[in-house]
Amino acid sequence: MRIAVVGTSGSGKTTLGRALAGALGIAHVELDALNWEAGWRDLSTADPEEFIRRVRTAIEAESWVLDGDYGMVRPMIWRRATHLVWLDFSRPTVMYRVIKRSLIRAIDRTALWAGNREEWRRWLRPSHPIPWAWRTWRRRRTATASRVALPENAHLEIFHLRHPREAAPLLAEIVRRRQNVDDPRG
Numbered sequence: 001m002r003i004a005v006v007g008t009s010g011s012g013k014t015t016l017g018r019a020l021a022g023a024l025g026i027a028h029v030e031l032d033a034l035n036w037e038a039g040w041r042d043l044s045t046a047d048p049e050e051f052i053r054r055v056r057t058a059i060e061a062e063s064w065v066l067d068g069d070y071g072m073v074r075p076m077i078w079r080r081a082t083h084l085v086w087l088d089f090s091r092p093t094v095m096y097r098v099i100k101r102s103l104i105r106a107i108d109r110t111a112l113w114a115g116n117r118e119e120w121r122r123w124l125r126p127s128h129p130i131p132w133a134w135r136t137w138r139r140r141r142t143a144t145a146s147r148v149a150l151p152e153n154a155h156l157e158i159f160h161l162r163h164p165r166e167a168a169p170l171l172a173e174i175v176r177r178r179q180n181v182d183d184p185r186g
Contacts, residue, residue, distance in 0.1 A: 002059070002083070003017075003064070004066050004078060004085070004156075005017045007089070010097045010099075011087035011093075011094050016067070019167075024175065027058075027064045029064050030066075033113045036112070036114055051070075051072070059076065074147075081156060084159070086144055087161050088141060091134075094137060095133060098133045106119070106120055148160075
């Protein structure tokens with residue numbers, strides 16, 4: 001299985017991605033971890049060729065769960081993926097999650113990618129996840145709906161989750177399917 005998990009900032013892509021990878025016993029790839037370097041250096045902007053190289057290397061594996069949705073690598077990821085999990089939650093749900101996550105990270109001084117940390121002074125920047133999620137929620141929802149309908153994505157088995165409570169049943173279903181493939185008697 002090669003599962004891509006997509007959704008807007010704060011939707012829970014990484015949390016679900018880790019849970020799926022752990023339950024399936026396969027690699028977890030976090031696009032943000034491949035993109036961000038120390039000092040909040042954004043490879044997708046500063047060195048796109050290196051970012052693309054890192055992603056290409058990560059998705060060469062036979063099985064993985066990958067979370068994130070960077071436009072420049074999306075086509076290559078979706079072509080290789082077998083399944084797509086789309087976290088399409090309401091704006092209030094996403095905003096609650098992204099604000100809560102940012103608060104916890106700022107208070108705890110949680111180390112993120114390449115040792116970067118959440119900083120209060122960054123909260124009002126357009127690129128911070130809180131304003132980004134608010135500003136892009138509708139556009140990303142519409143764009144993802146269009147993309148999943150494209151003929152080149154017909155090979156993907158798509159799981160369209162509209163509420164966080166759908167995540168646990170999805171996880172159980174994917175694990176059950178994997179077990180049935182591993183043990184055809186099952």
